[in-house]
Amino acid sequence: MNSRKLLLVGFLCLGLIASAGTVSAQRKMMQIKGSDTLVNLVQILAEVYMAKNPRNPIAVLGGGSGTGIAALINGTCDIANHSRPIKDKELQMAKDNGVTPHTFVIAVDGLSVIVNQNNPVSRLSIDQIGAMFRGEIKTWKEVGGPDKSISLYGRQSNSGTYGFFQEYVLGNQNYSADMKQMNGNAQIVEGVTADKLGVGYVGVGYVVDAQGNVKKGIKILKVSKDTDSAAYSPLDKAAIDSGDYPIARGLLQSTAGGPKGAVLDFITFELSPEGQKIVEEEGFFPIGAGQMVENTKKLK
Amino acid sequence: MVKKMITTRRTSFIRFKESAIRAFFFTNGILAVFILLGIFLFLLYTAFPAFREIDIKEFFTSKNWDPTSPVKEEYGILSMIVSTFLVTLGALAIAVPIGIGVASYLSDVAHWKVREIVKPIVEILAGIPSVVIGFLGIVLFGPAIAKITGQSHGLNAINGSILLAVMALPTIISISEDSLNAVPRAYKEASLALGASRWQTLIRVKIPAALSGIIAAVMLGMGRAIGETMTVLMATGNAPAFPRGFLSSIRTMTATIAIELGEVPYYTTHYYALFAIGLVLFIITFFVNLISDIVLHKFQEREL
Numbered sequence: 117m118n119s120r121k122l123l124l125v126g127f128l129c130l131g132l133i134a135s136a137g138t139v140s141a142q143r144k145m146m147q148i149k150g151s152d153t154l155v156n157l158v159q160i161l162a163e164v165y166m167a168k169n170p171r172n173p174i175a176v177l178g179g180g181s182g183t184g185i186a187a188l189i190n191g192t193c194d195i196a197n198h199s200r201p202i203k204d205k206e207l208q209m210a211k212d213n214g215v216t217p218h219t220f221v222i223a224v225d226g227l228s229v230i231v232n233q234n235n236p237v238s239r240l241s242i243d244q245i246g247a248m249f250r251g252e253i254k255t256w257k258e259v260g261g262p263d264k265s266i267s268l269y270g271r272q273s274n275s276g277t278y279g280f281f282q283e284y285v286l287g288n289q290n291y292s293a294d295m296k297q298m299n300g301n302a303q304i305v306e307g308v309t310a311d312k313l314g315v316g317y318v319g320v321g322y323v324v325d326a327q328g329n330v331k332k333g334i335k336i337l338k339v340s341k342d343t344d345s346a347a348y349s350p351l352d353k354a355a356i357d358s359g360d361y362p363i364a365r366g367l368l369q370s371t372a373g374g375p376k377g378a379v380l381d382f383i384t385f386e387l388s389p390e391g392q393k394i395v396e397e398e399g400f401f402p403i404g405a406g407q408m409v410e411n412t413k414k415l416k
Numbered sequence: 417m418v419k420k421m422i423t424t425r426r427t428s429f430i431r432f433k434e435s436a437i438r439a440f441f442f443t444n445g446i447l448a449v450f451i452l453l454g455i456f457l458f459l460l461y462t463a464f465p466a467f468r469e470i471d472i473k474e475f476f477t478s479k480n481w482d483p484t485s486p487v488k489e490e491y492g493i494l495s496m497i498v499s500t501f502l503v504t505l506g507a508l509a510i511a512v513p514i515g516i517g518v519a520s521y522l523s524d525v526a527h528w529k530v531r532e533i534v535k536p537i538v539e540i541l542a543g544i545p546s547v548v549i550g551f552l553g554i555v556l557f558g559p560a561i562a563k564i565t566g567q568s569h570g571l572n573a574i575n576g577s578i579l580l581a582v583m584a585l586p587t588i589i590s591i592s593e594d595s596l597n598a599v600p601r602a603y604k605e606a607s608l609a610l611g612a613s614r615w616q617t618l619i620r621v622k623i624p625a626a627l628s629g630i631i632a633a634v635m636l637g638m639g640r641a642i643g644e645t646m647t648v649l650m651a652t653g654n655a656p657a658f659p660r661g662f663l664s665s666i667r668t669m670t671a672t673i674a675i676e677l678g679e680v681p682y683y684t685t686h687y688y689a690l691f692a693i694g695l696v697l698f699i700i701t702f703f704v705n706l707i708s709d710i711v712l713h714k715f716q717e718r719e720l
Contacts, residue, residue, distance in 0.1 A: 179678060179679075180678070180679055182679040183678055183679050186679065186681060205681075206681075209681060264568070267568050267569055268655075272654070272675045272676070272679075273483075273484045273675075273676065273679065274675075274676070274678065274679025274680075279484075282486065283486070288486040288487070289486070289487060290482055290485050290486075290487055291482075292657075293480070293482075293495075293655060293656045293657035293658075294655050294657045294664075294665070295655055296571060296653040296654055296655045296665050297654040297655065297656070297667070297675065298654070299649075299675070306554075307569065307571070310558075310559060310562075310569060311562075311568045311569040312568050313568035313569075314568065314569065
């Protein structure tokens with residue numbers, strides 16, 4: 117009995133050693149980390165890619181653009197997703213660590229300003245949105261809505277969307293301290309759906325469902341450059357392409373040094389017509405011809 | 417002769433075993449002390465560099481916390497200290513009356529069969545993960561609070577207080593009930609013999625006699641509430657503004673650390689400042705626990 121048990125334990129040990137051997141023999145898993153706005157899109161891109169290339173496993177994590185860029189600098193990820201450009205401070209830190217980030221645009225996002233579906237307001241100018249999030253406009257009455265106070269939903273400070281919005285909409289001023297700092301795009305959508313006085317900002321991929329319809333309970337505001345000019349919806353592809361929608365932005369990926377091997381292969385897939393079709397299916401916009409030329413230069 | 421030798425051998429072996437076991441348990445006991453000391457020293461060491469760039473007075477008295485501001489980086493923790501205490505005191509205001517009520521019921525009123533069922537259930541309540549309770553705050557309490565108070569949303573301090581009260585209740589009930597049960601039977605019998613009703617006996621005799629145990633229970637519950645992170649992070653809205661009352665969205669010290677530590681570039685003022693918040697939090701919970709321990713000891717000594 118005892119010897120039989122011993123034999124069993126022996127076989128188990130052998131099995132463990134064997135499986136450990138195969139794991140280490142496998143290629144290292146590609147780590148992609150960063151932007152919450154990009155995490156769903158890149159996850160799907162990775163799944164489609166892995167179905168074709170099972171030998172190049174990929175793990176996609178969120179955490180925010182700041183987290184992704186920090187991970188790239190510290191060498192704990194292969195690709196950083198970010199929805200804002202890398203800051204000078206971060207470039208300096210990368211340089212100090214001997215890392216040269218190569219950045220690619222993989223999709224275009226119309227940053228969407230959303231309100232509850234019952235809100236009568238349907239368009240705002242960049243200045244008005246900025247003033248709301250700076251805490252200067254406090255009631256909906258000041259922008260043509262009911263005489264009720266505005267309930268702000270934004271992102272936490274490591275979010276690229278937080279940084280992008282602060283720079284391009286708030287004019288590099290401080291956010292209102294009354295803004296609720298949510299942990300992700302989906303949480304902002306949830307918050308605004310439940311809050312009839314709420315307003316928030318999210319990537320365009322989060323405001324439409326799989327069929328391309330606007331999610332229930334929210335309304336996407338049309339945004340204009342200033343009070344007199346025409347306002348455009350972030351779902352309007354022509355306005356995004358022409359730059360008429362004022363808060364469109366590139367969604368970015370960076371690698372430490374030029375991409376090589378599996379990483380290069382994956383980025384090439386993302387930029388291929390097939391990859392860009394997935395980008396569009398996920399509610400974002402494919403990149404323009406000019407950006408594609410820039411990308412191809414960097415890939416070579 | 418031979419027999420004697422064997423016995424001495426055996427006793428010396430037993431003695432050796434005894435001392436080995438004693439040394440083992442002593443090491444385990446002392447390890448906890450060293451871990452605590454190590455954490456404290458590490459916090460002190462990592463928090464200290466923050467004050468090379470932050471004025472310590474500003475750190476404790478400024479209401480503005482915005483370390484990533486493009487205008488001026490600000491490191492004031494007053495708003496979060498006040499927020500933390502606001503949520504905690506709110507939680508105690510809810511949990512203490514309910515907790516003492518349940519404890520009194522279990523120790524003095526309930527049939528023993530009821531007690532045998534209810535007490536384990538209360539203790540299971542302590543095992544619910546905080547993230548589950550936070551989730552209830554978002555989907556259940558939040559909308560209910562919004563409806564009752566006429567606010568547009570329920571992500572505010574009172575939501576956090578209710579959830580923390582739920583989390584502090586098991587501690588408060590369990591320890592209060594133990595201390596009520598520890599009151600000598602003679603007290604109760606003497607009181608009843610003098611013609612006091614059961615209510616009078618409970619309020620005037622038993623609860624005062626068990627008071628130090630109940631206070632210790634409340635303090636332990638408070639310690640738990642101050643240090644809780646996930647629940648408040650999910651339910652209180654995380655607006656860094658100075659709280660204007662229970663209906664405003666607030667951000668506690670624990671939530672600030674949890675939100676910002678993941679992104680912060682290492683070895684920067686912001687990084688050190690987050691550890692400084694951790695140090696302040698550590699000191700607060702240390703004193704809360706110390707006080708509850710002193711009170712509890714006083715109570716146990718009197719029992720002897």
